[in-house]
Amino acid sequence: MLDQGSDAFVVFDKVQKSYDGQTLVVKDLNLSIGKGEFLTMLGPSGSGKTTCLMMLAGFETATHGDILLDGQGINNIPPHKRGIGMVFQNYALFPHMTVAENLAFPLEVRKLGKSDREAKVKRALDMVQMGDFANRRPAQLSGGQQQRIALARALVFEPELVLMDEPLGALDKQLREHMQFEITRLAHELGITTVYVTHDQTEALTMSDRVAVFNDGRIQQLDPPDTLYEEPKNSFVAQFIGENNSLEGTVKELNNDTAVVQLDDGGLIDCKPVNVNKVGDRTKVSIRPERVEYRSERFQEGAHLLKAEVLEFIYMGDVFRTRLRVAGRDDFIMKCRNAPDQIRLKPGETVNIGWMPEDCRALDA
Amino acid sequence: MSDTTTEDSTQNGPVLAADGTPLRRSLARALRRQKLRALMLIAPLLIFIMVTFILPVADMLYRSVENGIVSETLPRTVVALADWDASGDTPPDEAVFAALAADMQIAAEEKTHTKLGSRLNYENPGMSSLFRKSGRQVRRWDLETDAPFMEKFLDIDEDWSDIDVWRTIQTYSPSTTSGYYLAAVDMQLGADGPEMRPENERIYLKLFGRTLMMSLAITLSCIALGYPVAWLLANLPMRTSNLLMILVLLPFWTSLLVRTSAWKILLQQQGVINDILVWIGLVSDDARLVMINNQLGTIIAMTHILLPFMILPMYSVMQSINPSYLRAAKSLGATDWTAFWRVYFPQTVPGIGAGSILVFILAIGYYITPALVGGTTGTFISNRIAFHISTSLNWGLAAALGGILLAVVLVFYWAYDKFVGIDNVKLG
Ligand SMILES: Nc1ncnc2c1ncn2[C@@H]1O[C@H](COP(=O)(O)OP(=O)(O)OP(=O)(O)O)[C@@H](O)[C@H]1O
Ligand SMILES: [Mg+2]
Numbered sequence: 001m002l003d004q005g006s007d008a009f010v011v012f013d014k015v016q017k018s019y020d021g022q023t024l025v026v027k028d029l030n031l032s033i034g035k036g037e038f039l040t041m042l043g044p045s046g047s048g049k050t051t052c053l054m055m056l057a058g059f060e061t062a063t064h065g066d067i068l069l070d071g072q073g074i075n076n077i078p079p080h081k082r083g084i085g086m087v088f089q090n091y092a093l094f095p096h097m098t099v100a101e102n103l104a105f106p107l108e109v110r111k112l113g114k115s116d117r118e119a120k121v122k123r124a125l126d127m128v129q130m131g132d133f134a135n136r137r138p139a140q141l142s143g144g145q146q147q148r149i150a151l152a153r154a155l156v157f158e159p160e161l162v163l164m165d166e167p168l169g170a171l172d173k174q175l176r177e178h179m180q181f182e183i184t185r186l187a188h189e190l191g192i193t194t195v196y197v198t199h200d201q202t203e204a205l206t207m208s209d210r211v212a213v214f215n216d217g218r219i220q221q222l223d224p225p226d227t228l229y230e231e232p233k234n235s236f237v238a239q240f241i242g243e244n245n246s247l248e249g250t251v252k253e254l255n256n257d258t259a260v261v262q263l264d265d266g267g268l269i270d271c272k273p274v275n276v277n278k279v280g281d282r283t284k285v286s287i288r289p290e291r292v293e294y295r296s297e298r299f300q301e302g303a304h305l306l307k308a309e310v311l312e313f314i315y316m317g318d319v320f321r322t323r324l325r326v327a328g329r330d331d332f333i334m335k336c337r338n339a340p341d342q343i344r345l346k347p348g349e350t351v352n353i354g355w356m357p358e359d360c361r362a363l364d365a
Numbered sequence: 366m367s368d369t370t371t372e373d374s375t376q377n378g379p380v381l382a383a384d385g386t387p388l389r390r391s392l393a394r395a396l397r398r399q400k401l402r403a404l405m406l407i408a409p410l411l412i413f414i415m416v417t418f419i420l421p422v423a424d425m426l427y428r429s430v431e432n433g434i435v436s437e438t439l440p441r442t443v444v445a446l447a448d449w450d451a452s453g454d455t456p457p458d459e460a461v462f463a464a465l466a467a468d469m470q471i472a473a474e475e476k477t478h479t480k481l482g483s484r485l486n487y488e489n490p491g492m493s494s495l496f497r498k499s500g501r502q503v504r505r506w507d508l509e510t511d512a513p514f515m516e517k518f519l520d521i522d523e524d525w526s527d528i529d530v531w532r533t534i535q536t537y538s539p540s541t542t543s544g545y546y547l548a549a550v551d552m553q554l555g556a557d558g559p560e561m562r563p564e565n566e567r568i569y570l571k572l573f574g575r576t577l578m579m580s581l582a583i584t585l586s587c588i589a590l591g592y593p594v595a596w597l598l599a600n601l602p603m604r605t606s607n608l609l610m611i612l613v614l615l616p617f618w619t620s621l622l623v624r625t626s627a628w629k630i631l632l633q634q635q636g637v638i639n640d641i642l643v644w645i646g647l648v649s650d651d652a653r654l655v656m657i658n659n660q661l662g663t664i665i666a667m668t669h670i671l672l673p674f675m676i677l678p679m680y681s682v683m684q685s686i687n688p689s690y691l692r693a694a695k696s697l698g699a700t701d702w703t704a705f706w707r708v709y710f711p712q713t714v715p716g717i718g719a720g721s722i723l724v725f726i727l728a729i730g731y732y733i734t735p736a737l738v739g740g741t742t743g744t745f746i747s748n749r750i751a752f753h754i755s756t757s758l759n760w761g762l763a764a765a766l767g768g769i770l771l772a773v774v775l776v777f778y779w780a781y782d783k784f785v786g787i788d789n790v791k792l793g
Contacts, residue, residue, distance in 0.1 A: 057696055079696060092690050094712075109699045
């Protein structure tokens with residue numbers, strides 16, 4: 001999937017960016033995005049996502065490195081000639097124009113004829129189901145409606161590449177989910193290459209073809225959502241994506257695809273070595289709460305088990321969420337499906353917990 | 366109905382408050398207390414404004430039509446003169462002169478006849494001396510025995526047989542008059558209604574026109590100079606823009622007189638600017654530019670003085686414009702100029718409007734600067750008002766000029782509201 005080849009539509013090649021000449025906000029960014037791909041940049045606040053988007057759109061220049069669009073360097077093309085649709089975090093709908101005028105703006109500056117313009121505006125409005133709102137001002141629209149107009153405006157001039165910077169940040173959960181669906185549907189229907197920025201991991205997982213996890217100006221991992229969730233490459237990604245239990249310890253035994261880690265309180269566990277090199281390395285092992293088991297019939301022969309004390313039982317409807325004290329930490333979470341045969345553990349009970357070795361990943365410390 | 370309501374208020378009667386009074390009344394009571402408290406809070410300011418602003422303005426407006434002096438000083442004459450036919454060419458009869466003698470004697474005793482003289486002098490030059498001269502003589506007459514008075518008045522001054530003198534007295538005998546307003550627009554009350562004054566006596570219309578045109582010019586040059594500065598203020602990094610802001614505000618902290626005098630020094634014919642122009646050879650020494658004591662000087666100095674009033678509202682509006690609008694415009698394919706003109710500029714119009722209203726209204730009534738650097742061609746209507754207030758003491762005319770100025774400002778305000786919308790004005 002790492003398509004450095006001919007179908008790469010956008011390429012960041014060793015891009016660096018510094019605003020003040022002292023610190024690098026983006027350090028060595030290498031990324032190639034295929035045509036028609038929906039790529040999400042995910043990362044904590046200040047990790048450089050917006051900066052990357054702005055460099056691509058042409059509002060910031062890269063301090064070092066090249067950005068290629070469809071094989072051509074764009075560092076020297078002014079923003080208005082890049083033909084990139086952009087949805088801003090605050091929508092940036094022009095307040096003094098009506099919805100229709102907002103949408104007609106990119107067509108007017110491209111000198112399209114009036115009838116052409118009207119047809120395209122109408123089509124774009126219908127596409128986001130806002131046909132009845134053509135004559136409203138942005139201030140007279142709800143947040144979700146403004147968002148849809150911003151989307152329509154970014155798409156109305158049929159760009160091949162659309163950038164979206166946390167477009168759903170201000171919306172409530174229901175509208176958000178609806179819009180997530182709409183955006184992916186449109187992007188795929190129209191075959192647009194999309195770069196989407198968010199710091200909401202659910203959004204990233206549900207919408208994207210691939211997700212680039214940013215931290216500290218670097219891409220920590222670039223993979224499809226399922227790989228990202230199930231096979232995090234380092235402990236930052238493991239912590240950042242989804243719920244995660246993390247235990248610290250030292251590598252005791254190391255084979256090709258299994259390892260035994262001794263936790264700091266002496267307990268032993270089986271895991272899969274990912275980011276550890278030799279016996280004696282410090283490591284953080286990461287286990288997803290839904291992969292933790294406490295019923296003995298599900299364990300492998302000879303598996304290492306840990307003693308756990310139930311601290312809290314939280315009923316969440318579809319799942320039971322149990323907080324345990326494990327290896328001296330009392331934030332260990334276990335999630336069990338609410339099945340007919342599921343037992344509701346009580347606080348104070350002691351159980352043995354374990355997992356399949358491949359679900360427990362020994363990552364960098 | 367009234368009986369059942371107390372028992373079953375939810376169905377068909379007024380809703381009741383907890384203590385049993387109708388909710389509407391107890392709400393009104395609670396609101397009244399709130400309003401009263403609010404009123405008490407603003408009372409000091411209200412009284413202050415009443416005493417120092419509204420009352421003086423009302424008084425001035427009243428003065429511009431008030432004309433009690435004729436009927437108060439010459440009550441009998443006014444009554445006797447009522448039947449006299451002003452359109453004929455005979456002076457009034459003996460009865461009127463007898464009444465005048467009686468009035469004049471009292472007036473001369475109280476020394477009010479000179480005041481009346483100078484009042485009527487505004488309308489008919491010569492009346493002042495006529496009254497002063499007559500007053501002295503009439504005091505010595507005996508009303509019982511000295512009749513007939515017509516000859517005696519004519520002995521004092523031939524002018525008492527002049528129809529125009531009597532016309533003036535009759536015209537201005539009502540207690541209110543439109544005379545001041547007519548005078549303020551270069552008209553007068555003639556024998557058959559209002560008419561234009563002779564060509565060579567017209568000054569005010571021209572002065573009003575000049576005041577408006579120059580205020581407009583000042584407003585436009587403030588927009589042209591202020592817009593880029595406001596833009597810089599809103600877009601430069603904090604440190605630099607703070608420094609620039611201090612420069613913008615600096616004029617506020619300097620005395621108006623100092624600033625105006627500084628312009629005199631800069632712009633005069635032996636001044637710095639002329640010296641430089643001569644030195645670099647753009648202007649020859651014997652053809653130095655006249656830039657002060659004329660319209661140009663007034664426009665330059667007033668633009669400088671009023672500029673902050675333009676910049677500040679523009680700045681506050683520009684500051685609230687998110688830079689992402691410009692970015693959005695460019696990402697949609699607009700060039701820098703299109704993005705500015707179609708997206709940025711329209712959003713700054715409220716600031717321009719607010720600044721323009723401020724500057725225009727301040728300029729139209731400005732007084733000190735035109736007085737100092739205006740010379741004869743650069744003075745404003747306000748300078749004329751000041752002249753009538755403090756030199757000619759014709760307060761009625763000054764009030765009428767001021768009233769017209771007020772009306773002009775209100776008309777502009779109304780027009781602005783009509784065409785741009787006053788809610789489009791943003792001061793911050
Ligand atoms: N114009 C600027 N001048 C100086 N520093 C900047 C500028 N814009 C961003 N930065 C810095 O660059 C870093 C990355 O900023 P960026 O806006 O790219 O973060 P982000 O990943 O988009 O964060 P968020 O999720 O909060 O939007 C931050 O530390 C920020 O302080
Ligand atoms: Mg951002």
